[in-house]
Amino acid sequence: MHEEVIEGIEGNSETKMELTYEREWDYELDRILEIIKKKEAKTVGLQFPEGLKRRGPKIVSDIKNGVRQDVVVAISGQPCYGACDIDTHLLKRSDIFIHFGHSPMKTSDKIIYVPLYSNVEVIPIMKLALEKLENSDVNPNIGLVTTTQHWNRFEEMKEFLEQEGYTVHTRRGDERLTYEGQVLGCNYASAEVDADQVMYVGGGKFHPLGLAMVHREKKVIIADPVNNLVSIADANKFIKQRYAAIHKAMNAKTWGIVYCTKIGQGRWELVEEIIKDNENAYVITLDEITPERLLNFKLDAFVNTGCPRISTDDGPRFKKPMLTPQEYWIATGRDPLESLSFDTFHGTW
């Protein structure tokens, strides 16, 4: 199935389109102002993903111009990687907390989610991506997934593929996801559909590579309307790295079991399960899980119960093997090597 694989998205210059789109966001100022007034909020907290932080000060000014003078608007400076990653310190201090760029993981009276849909056209790049698909005469079944950012055009994407003769299979996934066809870096339940090819429409390689790791039996076609690129997601590099990390960790005598304190990433029951039968396993709690923060613990290997992408994407940056819980059970002999699967998150908090 992977014979047509193109390594890396950036390498696929043949199918790059020379288009540029104006990237403007509607950040729903009117809705925000209305909620602040209605709730008579005195302190408003704002949280942005890294790429949008630079827009923070302007949005603060816009909000301040629309509310009473004594309203304090504060921006979280903490790194933010998803709706799982709410700045609970600022949340506590805020009457209203506005989380930009992600869809709701859990509804809350205090937390307002502003998804920030992109206005980028998706059809031109999808047209180009058709050539990577099996022809609809041969294989009419296709899965379709996207990210929050482009979800506003999900129906358009679906109709396009249908017009091309495909039967488009979509589902919402589970309760961690908000929308039909939506994927997260840690959850690809929406791609569990009756099709062996799945088109991902969205920016970057982060999501489709996760998708290719979870659904290794499926061909994942990337139609990236942000960078105007088409390619096939190839997770082989990651899978090889996982096997290497597991093998290295098989010699470990002492283990650090990392519990992530981020609100949507805590899996305490997994930590307890691991330490119960391993007297050389030490629990370490962290919010940001970085190589530097683990350096001082002189342990042979680590298990990361937080965001799985820290193991898969950042794994090689750690000085010691950084396994997922599933990989730990393989490295310590409970589970067979063949049982290796990508770690995914379900539920909210």
Next chain:
Amino acid sequence: MHEEVIEGIEGNSETKMELTYEREWDYELDRILEIIKKKEAKTVGLQFPEGLKRRGPKIVSDIKNGVRQDVVVAISGQPCYGACDIDTHLLKRSDIFIHFGHSPMKTSDKIIYVPLYSNVEVIPIMKLALEKLENSDVNPNIGLVTTTQHWNRFEEMKEFLEQEGYTVHTRRGDERLTYEGQVLGCNYASAEVDADQVMYVGGGKFHPLGLAMVHREKKVIIADPVNNLVSIADANKFIKQRYAAIHKAMNAKTWGIVYCTKIGQGRWELVEEIIKDNENAYVITLDEITPERLLNFKLDAFVNTGCPRISTDDGPRFKKPMLTPQEYWIATGRDPLESLSFDTFHGTW
């Protein structure tokens, strides 16, 4: 007063003693076990300063050997720079939280402080430090300060100086401090004594440099029993850097006002005071205040209302001026340049 200044502590090889001390710590295992049993704690959180984190796993094992099998002991992996810097995420999850290496900033039923006194001898290096003091015949008055780590020998230090003919002036400082003669990186109230020379007995240059910045009229003699060094603290480099940062910030149009969410470093009222009259000042909340985390905010200058040592010691690492609140008032014209003083913290939380 500063004519005898020696630049940098490490440079002073003449007065380095070739002694080595065994560095063993009594971390009060019996007291810890007793409290866990008495409180019937199910989850115990441990927090260490960076330099002691490597000892964490061994201490976990020692504790687990002395308590019921179902007690979970977790180590905080967060950076920790003082008693102001409690890992509140782990605290919340713990029945008993043990903070190692610092003295209590605030008493609490749940937080146990284990100060970890050093067994290093202090008299040999103090003897050597005498030559940097004014003779007791000429100037008998001397202040004496130390850190928590060496406070167990404070009486011994005091008696030694008295035997040498000095009148030793000491005080507790304020409520942020636990002990007579104790200094913190952000609080030197214990050196507000009637003496124009102060001896600091302790490791490193972090504390005495802060002391020299706060009490610029005093000569600060360092007797470092850990590195076996004697020198005079010279804060001139820092003071020059502060003036340079202020001057650079005088051109700033937009400001980021950083509020630190660490439990003992929050000064919200200072933030509010600053933003009240500056519509181009944006509040940013952070736990760890690092250059990387501020890069995405395209602002001209920052004010740090958290730990003052981030401005003084790490200031040059930031791409934009990182002022203390006092320095902000100078840069924006409310206060005169001559009013520059070192930012200090008082009170607890």
